[in-house]
Amino acid sequence: MSITISGLTKRFGQTEVLRGIELGVDRGELVALLGPSGSGKTTLLKIIAGLEWPDAGRLSVEGEDWLQLAAQDRRIGFVFQHYALFPHMRVRDNIGFGLSVRPRAARPGKAAIAAKVDELLHFLQIAHLANRYPTQLSGGQRQRVALGRALAIEPRVLLLDEPFGALDAAIRRDLRRWLRGVHDATGSTTIFVTHDQEEAFELADRVVVMGAGRIEQIGHADAIHDHPASPFVARFMGATVELPVTLHAGRAEGAGLDLSALPRRALPDGAANLFVRPQDITPIPDAAAPWRIASRSSTGAHLRLVVRAPDGAEAEADLPRRAVNAEALDPGAPVRLRIEAGTIFPAERRAALPVVTPISLKLESSR
Ligand SMILES: Nc1ncnc2c1ncn2[C@@H]1O[C@H](COP(=O)(O)OP(=O)(O)O)[C@@H](O)[C@H]1O
Numbered sequence: 001m002s003i004t005i006s007g008l009t010k011r012f013g014q015t016e017v018l019r020g021i022e023l024g025v026d027r028g029e030l031v032a033l034l035g036p037s038g039s040g041k042t043t044l045l046k047i048i049a050g051l052e053w054p055d056a057g058r059l060s061v062e063g064e065d066w067l068q069l070a071a072q073d074r075r076i077g078f079v080f081q082h083y084a085l086f087p088h089m090r091v092r093d094n095i096g097f098g099l100s101v102r103p104r105a106a107r108p109g110k111a112a113i114a115a116k117v118d119e120l121l122h123f124l125q126i127a128h129l130a131n132r133y134p135t136q137l138s139g140g141q142r143q144r145v146a147l148g149r150a151l152a153i154e155p156r157v158l159l160l161d162e163p164f165g166a167l168d169a170a171i172r173r174d175l176r177r178w179l180r181g182v183h184d185a186t187g188s189t190t191i192f193v194t195h196d197q198e199e200a201f202e203l204a205d206r207v208v209v210m211g212a213g214r215i216e217q218i219g220h221a222d223a224i225h226d227h228p229a230s231p232f233v234a235r236f237m238g239a240t241v242e243l244p245v246t247l248h249a250g251r252a253e254g255a256g257l258d259l260s261a262l263p264r265r266a267l268p269d270g271a272a273n274l275f276v277r278p279q280d281i282t283p284i285p286d287a288a289a290p291w292r293i294a295s296r297s298s299t300g301a302h303l304r305l306v307v308r309a310p311d312g313a314e315a316e317a318d319l320p321r322r323a324v325n326a327e328a329l330d331p332g333a334p335v336r337l338r339i340e341a342g343t344i345f346p347a348e349r350r351a352a353l354p355v356v357t358p359i360s361l362k363l364e365s366s367r
């Protein structure tokens with residue numbers, strides 16, 4: 001089912017949790033909503049499910065206005081991070097639950113439900129667990145059962161809210177591949193919420209990056225990684241070092257910075273900020289340069305250096321330990337910074353002070 005969302009807003013009291021969401025999801029697509037905690041991912045998912053209602057905006061599925069439909073009429077499969085399976089029911093009864101509680105007219109017979117459950121048990125590779133109770137399952141097995149329960153009703157849209165969030169990294173990776181296989185085989189339209197970049201990028205056809213109730217960028221892994229659309233996305237994608245630079249004819253310059261590897265940018269002359277990942281910064285010993293090594297530590301494979309400018313500004317550099325001529329990068333050593341890759345944005349205006357005056361409140365709400 002194709003999903004079209006436009007102008008969706010939602011407030012809880014004074015908090016604007018969704019600020020004008022525009023999103024289209026194609027039939028059969030798997031889209032990941034990626035963003036930090038509190039960015040509004042769950043709220044958006046709940047609105048699609050019919051468990052929350054927006055203040056304004058539209059939500060349609062295959063052209064049908066879903067805001068006119070109650071949750072039970074939308075035929076959504078929903079899996080949460082901590083999905084409570086019914087503890088007193090065996091796996092097969094948990095999976096069949098959604099079918100067995102349908103109104104009598106729409107309810108399949110006992111044999112039909114059993115056949116459907118068997119089919120899902122095999123499809124999801126959990127047939128050997130059919131007669132166990134939830135307490136006899138591992139976390140990963142429980143999430144497979146939870147997905148089975150969501151799929152049993154043949155949902156029109158599958159919504160997954162951090163379904164693997166509570167599991168170990170290795171199990172999550174396994175489940176991710178398994179889920180991608182399940183998605184491809186069912187052809188369902190799926191929205192998957194996560195705050196884990198690797199999970200989003202490995203799993204999804206497209207990634208929707210959310211920050212503070214807004215969609216910041218929609219795209220494929222490489223584009224979001226290499227060309228973040230905003231300072232927010234740059235930071236969220238690991239470009240945690242911000243260096244003030246000056247632009248002249250599309251070229252960035254900064255004291256003690258070697259920026260020759262950066263492509264020319266179509267940005268106006270003047271002050272700008274360069275966002276860089278620590279692993280894209282190479283300190284090079286240079287007696288004439290203004291940066292000094294402030295500290296160094298090792299993670300085994302990598303050397304992490306903190307460098308400091310005369311004005312006190314600090315940057316973190318992360319280099320493979322084997323590649324480093326260690327003595328030349330001892331604390332106190334002067335270095336210039338070669339920037340291998342980074343993204344430039346015009347200097348942001350200073351963020352407003354976090355003091356709420358009646359005037360700024362009025363400006364906020366009139367936007
Ligand atoms: N029922 C609610 N009442 C009040 N505030 C809420 C409610 N649900 C969520 N929020 C707030 O909305 C914001 C977004 O929450 P949520 O959608 O859960 O974000 P995410 O899933 O990205 O972590 C948070 O600031 C959260 O505290």
Ligand SMILES: [Mg+2]
Pocket residue numbers: 041042043161
């Ligand atoms: Mg959430």
